[in-house]
Amino acid sequence: MARIAPNYVVCGDPEEVRRMWGVRSQFDRAIWYKGFKLDPPRDCTLSMCGGDVHAALRSKLAPGYSGKDVDGLHESIDEGVARFVRLIEDKYLSSASDYRPVDFARKTQYMTLDIISKIAFGAPFGFMDRDEDFYDYINTVEASVPMMQMFALIPWLINLLQSPLCKAMMPSERDAVGLGPIMAIAKRAVGERYALDAKDRRDMLGSFVRHGLEQKEAEAESLVQIIAGSDTTATVLRTVMVHITTNSNIYRRLQAEIDSGITKGLVSSPITDAEARELPLLQACIKEGFRMWPPISGIMPRVSDSDAVVCGVRIPAGTNVAWSARAVMRHKGVFGIDADIFHPDRWLRADEGQRQAMENTIDLCFGQGRWGCLGRPIATVELNKMVVELLRRFDFSVLDMERPIRNAFFGVLIQSDLKMRITRREDVEPKQ
Template sequence: MAAPTVPGTSPLAALEQLPRATVAIGVLGALVIAYLVRVALRWFRLSHVPGPFWAAFSSAWMVKESLKGRQPLAIKQVTDKYGSLARIGPNELVTDDPEVLRRMMAVRSAYTRGPWYDAMRFEPGKTNLFAMRDEAAHTKLRNKMAAGYSGKENESMEGTIDFQISQLVSLIESKYLSSSDSYRPMDFAQKAQYFTLDVISHLAFGHAFGYLVEDGDVYDYIKITNSYIPIMMIVANIPSLANVLHSRPLRGLLPKESDKLGFGAFIGVAKKVVADRFGPSAKSQPDMLGSFIRHGLNQEEASGEALLQVIAGSDTSASTIRAVMLHLLANPVAYRKLQQEIDTFISSGEISSPIKDSEARQMPYLQAVIKEGLRILPPAGGTFFKEVPPGGDTIDGKFIPAGTQIGSSPLGIHHSKKIFGPDSELYRPERWLQADPEHLAQMTNTVDLVFHYGKYQCLGKTVALMEFNKIFVELLRRFDFALANPEHPAHIANAGIWIIEDFWVRITRRGG
């Protein structure tokens, strides 16, 4: 029965006559109902795709696994349990199907980068090639940068890598060689990143930042990024946070070029080098930055991409170098096979000193070792969500509505028993030498996805593979390595990239 009202009063006036507590309870109840309806509609939209129950209601599941440093493993467990297409968030799905990923990233695909990429901006209010979500602008910028990364306009690329390897060798010989009379352990994880940082800074700016010469963390870059990158990946799980952090009131909390150390210092260094290149007396240089400028990048674009080169080009390559060496040392049979192949090629005169990239590509076991390293710990372990285009899509027999975010399960793809065999969890380079041609092609095409594909393929692929083709040969032809702490050889966690620390080794000169 309706509450009586005074004749002639309006409904608003009648509402004002009710106790304030009653009104508050009514409003609160309406808000709760509206929220529950919204949650139910979000859940229902993708309810036909299986996944962890609570993951369908919030991003908390993704954030929790990211905080634990195990998101790629957790996502693999989800696809193993629920199927090739699984739900890990209110509007987020993941797949471990290489064909689906290739279709999403194909040059003419209507899929676009999702809000996940907003967290990959390094400077407030500015984007870069990796974070850019405008497809036309991305393609235009990518085309301007392709020649610089390919080496076509940077003829010193191979020589630069050779020089930095020689710097690493010199550092080992001067400070970290052990013998029967002395023990000088080296943190291989640290030195691997010093090497990749010096390579990419030398290629990008024409001179290295000097990590190997200093044998130290210049600008505290590694210390800061090991803290900053995990935060980026957590923020990527809640993209709205990225926009909040980049808003004007909070921009001051982000790294800035005036910082003396860390990420901000790198921003300052990149901007200074780029500014010099745009100065009135500047001359074109035969390096990556010179190529970018010749192909039309303006000063702001060049600064952003120079910074991206250092971050993206050093951490992922270092991860693979660490992973390969760690698994070789844990697998003495593979270690000796690679060393024997190196010795054989040296004795037959098939490789130079330093080894050429073209020569390394002819060494079958070396190539198997590298591919297996890329597979066992895919260097970029993020989800890289792409957005389903207007009209939706059908995947794994299920209709997926437009606007849905679909990411990858990197360990699910690269540890697939269907593709790599029943022992896919093991590091076994021989699988690449024993496979028939059709199976080998399938494995190769799958591992190539670590560099992404199509319109999103990593421009730094050529540089990374050249580093891998050289560094293991040059180290193992000179030195013997052994784990210093075999019971706990390294600390490994994931924050979008694999953070491998405390990887201590004992190094001796071969034949000594």
């Protein structure tokens, strides 16, 4: 426990964080969350601070995020991954006579944006087809993240966010570049579903409509889907890939695990989520990816209207109690003395008690209880498929071993310059 600012303390104890975030906790979200209204002044699941309204909203969203209401969810992910494979094969495959370096960090976000838009609205945005950051969307969002953090941390700026003056400065669907054009696409898709002659469709937006989400609510949540649903998954994929490709022992063992599954008929093409869950080293690598660089590491403070005790310290009512994602995910009491390094074998060698303690701590990456991440099931399937489908086909070499990737931290990781050389692997598929 440490005091980091007036009326702010930070906690790095996984058990205490889990208790504060629990269903029956006396703590609720602090005003900090109001800084993440993506379409002010309307709240969304990211910015709501609690109560029955938030619970009711989550109940309308949950069936769509779980995949139960979405036909062809896994097939849509397969299509997106296959399109990414084709992009690599068509434009970025190097050979002994052809050198084609690629910024893997940027390309992965094209993939995750197209996948989430297909799942959400029934059609991909087309980032991979264009192979560019059209509308300058990604650059604009990344540039706005520091400002959003500033708004969230300074209470009077949060109030300013609600003013008409600030509204005029926010992204608009009338903008030619940035978030605005993506907002326009999302609002147009939402508007079509609420038209008098609209047909029911079995995608996420269709699920929201069927479960009673109002049109304005759907517009706000569509931005949550796009921004949160693409960047976080891309962050974990990059983190896994950069740590695997800079660790030759883990890299070759993981490829061998995938190859063995293929030759034994235990890995389909494309791999299913169920098959991927049976690959222990793969699962360990993905968990370590979440742990090393958690995709959402904002302070996410909680506040209680009565005095509380956290880490043995009395916390006065109204105090913001934040968490340190880095301290929690590298807690040596949970993950061992080598918690600061990428070490998938910790998951393979742990006894049941230690493994469960590590699992419970990793779960905090997705929130807890009534604040848990609704998109977790989709992200899990995406990562299971992406890593396998890439490593079964290609070899990846990092071009700058001293600084393989650039990370800028503003509550979320802004990653860039993961320059790689990609070559085709020898065929390991079983011969027909």
